[in-house]
Amino acid sequence: MKGLKTGTRPLLWSAAALLLLLSVAVPVVNIVTIMLLVVPFAVLYVILPVGSFAVHVAAVWFAAFVIMGPAALMIGFFFIVPAFVMGELYRRKTAARTVMTGVTLTLLGLFLLELAALSFIFDIQLIGEMGRLIRRNFESLADEGLLPTDVWTPDMTETLIDSMVASLPMALIVISFIYAAFSHWAARRALLKSGVEVPAFRQAKDWMLPRTFVLYYLIVIVLDFLTPEQDGSFLSVVVINLLPLLRFAFTVQAIGFFFFLAAQKKWHRSVPLLLAVPVLLFPPLSLIGVLDVAFPIRKSFVRP
Template sequence: MKTGLKPLLWSGAAFLLLLLLAVPLLNLPALLLMMVPYVVLYTTLSRGAFLLHLIPVWLLAGLIAGPAVLIIGLFFLVPAIVMGHLYKSGAAAAKVIRTGTIVILALLMLELMLFQMIFDISLLNEMSHTIRTTFDSMQEQNLLAPGWDSEFIDLLIQRVIHMIPLTFIVLAFVYTVFSHYVSRRVVMRTGLDVPAFPMAKDWRLPRVLVIYYLIAYVIDLFIKPGDDSFLAVALMNLVPLLSYVFAIQAIGFFFFIAHERKWNKAVPILIAIPVLLLPPLSLIGVLDTAFPIRKSFTKQQ
């Protein structure tokens, strides 16, 4: 158990972040860092000491900013505790990120369900209404391109709603990676050893993902536009999700080449930008996973 000033400072950081949730413009940066203080405190303190730091912070924040900030804070507290527990147990970084992503996803789905059950508010319907209102306003001002009629807008809204699972997965993954990146470095400074994520040049996906991707892609070719069946919606999310996964693999491939050819470290980082923005470039990741193409670059040193 760690004692002294540092736990108090991290408790103060947790308190400040809760207050910033109620401040416009500053609430977004606060959300980004929300998990970090709790991960650090849970990892470096005993459970009892963690509660002794947590309870006063939450009571005071609730009195000052209201219960709404505590509801939001609770959403981030749960995955933070899970991540801290995994740090304590010495879990691999891949397991930390995978588990953290799943927990955040589960909380997002639970949040949708609770809003529907308790407040009788469908966030999906609200989102659909917001998009519809925005397009109607743009249509009144003649800002829409020709051909954007009501039928097209309805199809677009349907597609946006159907892509929510993919959006949730990507957001949960990115947020978990960011929280792990920051939290791990802080925890390491306390003297605890937290396993690092493998270097980008060593990223390798299992080859079976290529088969899954090809099957999903081929089936998706036969899905009619506007189809809202379960299979169609699943493929609508699965195909781009796997494309993103292989894009990450492609980035790892370029880091491998940069390492073998002694390129400047900035080169693969710059290459990563178009790889993430241009979906066809994910094919490089597919090829890197399916075939041993790295050997050819190793031999040509």
């Protein structure tokens, strides 16, 4: 492909990028469209030379700036960076896991950069504002008699706020991971239709965490027992965030084990999906994933 002589496909993707960027200003609709914003830019980066890609992005940003103002440039920058990382990794034919890692870390870095910018440039303390909002909501509920003051005390509100603030890193990681996974899935399907081969995720039945994750999990559990709850220390914050993240990883591993069983037993594809529901709803069942990683239990199900 040379220059802009690639047919109407790049123009259609640029139009899609512009529409998605503008839709961010539309309440409710933006909840859905914001999940897709990385996709058109990533596709454009792959199907076009770098120079042509820059021209298309500049045209999209200029049109969005004329319609929305400077906010369009800020939003566009946030999504163009992970799109660039994703597109570059696609061009290098890297594994899907590497793409996921790269995009997740990029999004996480952007979130942190955004928090820093809000604090130092705009003097907006997002965490402090979040705490004040929660306090006002609980005070309003108490004033309306919807929150019994003999059951819920101000100290409990402060404990909830401290817990939410301490869990913020985990929340950012999970959001970044989910967004990266969805963007990769959507961009890969779009590129395949454009005739571009993109590495896929490993099938669910082949998912397997490194065995060292079990050791990490045990260490974090021990630290959780030894660390005073909500003491505000760095170690406490690390444990608060790592424990649910590792538990989630082993929950995904358990779901992979169900798909492995389904493949071995020739079960219907709906069976592992149904089995995944209680694991997602009842976190202690993530122990299935821990056992799957720690011990070679799959060998006993493999047909000779």
